[in-house]
Amino acid sequence: MANSSQVQDLLRFLTNDAKLSLTVSMGKIKAFQSAELVTVAAISSTKIDVLKPIFDDEKQAKQVLAAAKRITKKRGAGDDTPASPVKKKKQKFMPGEVLTPAALEESLELPEACRSEEELSHSSVFTNRAPLVLAFAVTLLKYTMPEQPLSSRLSLAQAVVSANSRTKAVSIGLESGKSAEEEGWGEGQPSVRVMGREIKVLRRWGYHADVREEQETQGSVTAVGDEEEKGPPLWGIDLESMKKKESGEVGGRGHGSGGSDLPICTPQSARTYLLKAFETQPKVPEEMHQENESAKKPKIKKETHASRMADKERNLSMLLGALELLFESWVDSLNTKELDRRAWSWYVRVRPDVESGVAGWGGKGIVPLAEILKLRREVGVGEKVKVES
Incomplete structure (x- = not known):
């Protein structure tokens, strides 16, 4: 079973790189898990006949395989980092950091x-x-x-x-x-x-x-x-x-x-x-009773x-x-x-x-x-x- 980060990486690949709609992508996650194709490297090294049963449209299967091969070639064989990597910040809990x-x-x-x-x-x-x-x-x-x-x-x-x-x-x-x-x-x-x-x-x-x-x-x-x-x-x-x-x-x-x-x-x-x-x-400051024009209103601490x-x-x-x-x-x-x-x-x-x-x-x-x-x-x-x- 893929872990949560692998599932999200797979969804990013299918939507951003393979150009599938998000609705289609989410509906295919279980099929990819069953076929043990939860990483871009695994998808790129498989055959089109393995991907065809996952999709109703053979064109989509070819589209996904081509995208996986293209990305794997760019990264270099054996590098199984996410298709759309997010750089981690050095400081803990920085905005945008990928947290465990x-x-x-x-x-x-x-x-x-x-x-x-x-x-x-x-x-x-x-x-x-x-x-x-x-x-x-x-x-x-x-x-x-x-x-x-x-x-x-x-x-x-x-x-x-x-x-x-x-x-x-x-x-x-x-x-x-x-x-x-x-x-x-x-x-x-x-x-x-x-x-x-x-x-x-x-x-x-x-x-x-x-x-x-x-x-x-x-x-x-x-x-x-x-x-x-x-x-x-x-x-x-x-x-x-x-x-x-x-x-x-x-x-x-x-x-x-x-x-x-x-x-x-x-x-x-x-x-x-x-x-x-x-x-x-919010508190509305009460006005002081003014006996003459020189009376001052109370100061409010900022x-x-x-x-x-x-x-x-x-x-x-x-x-x-x-x-x-x-x-x-x-x-x-x-x-x-x-x-x-x-x-x-x-x-x-x-x-x-x-x-x-x-x-x-x-x-x-x-x-x-x-x-x-x-x-x-x-x-x-x-x-x-x-x-x-």
Whole structure:
């Protein structure tokens, strides 16, 4: 079985070098794996009769073989580096660097969740709706798909946000026409349901095995999921990016993890969005009672960029803590399907109030964390439940 990096390298070769559409390429990955043709060198050294059964069109088979031979000749025999190599940066976790699986997960770590009920009940965040959906989805997936690594949870959650934003933009008249999903982009790809929405996904075969091997090499004992029992980690596919790329539109090139050009919702962008999205409610300075014209207004201490980012990170920490407490209260009494179904209704109850229509697009409002805590399942006499289904 090919590891995750080999699968992504193969997809890059098929789309960039062999000039196949992404949809066709993704549909052929399993066939290439079964034929043990997961590298450019292996493909270039095979015969056309081996490739023909993989493709319905003999022309495509010849196209792929010719591309593989051309690239192998350029690189020199025996060099099995990716067809579209990405140079690694010397400094760890530099933007654009191809990270190992364990390093990728480490680079995506979110602030530790604050779980102090006393503190949460007196706190709030100031934000717009999209990042709140993202925070809900990322946290929900810890309980409905615990086998998924953080990189996958971020990608899947971002796919939910993107799909919802597209739907909302159409409903208020900011965009028109059919979405990529409605036009059939990604058809045939597997899908999962997150917060009530079907998300097309790309399987990351071998990823857990890569993490496990790396951890064993480093002497780590961190547990990882078993793909055979739970299925492989997933990427959320960015269907709009896929549509734009294959239609030749400007800006349609997807940006996958570690420099991949696969049309996925990248975990890095989702993490950055979370870290920047949750502000403290702006304070309006009170004017001093002026007894005469010489009275002065109070001075406001100017915030630095670092202090603002630290404040946002703290707010994210508290929001994640409130959401964890919410989902943990229900996880033992609801199955994953029902927990996913209710998550959207809980989000609707606490989302910030904004103006309707175009005027409210991107509008921000206050989210009291106490309102999230009120949605928890209350265990006591008669197993009283706060939220009705």
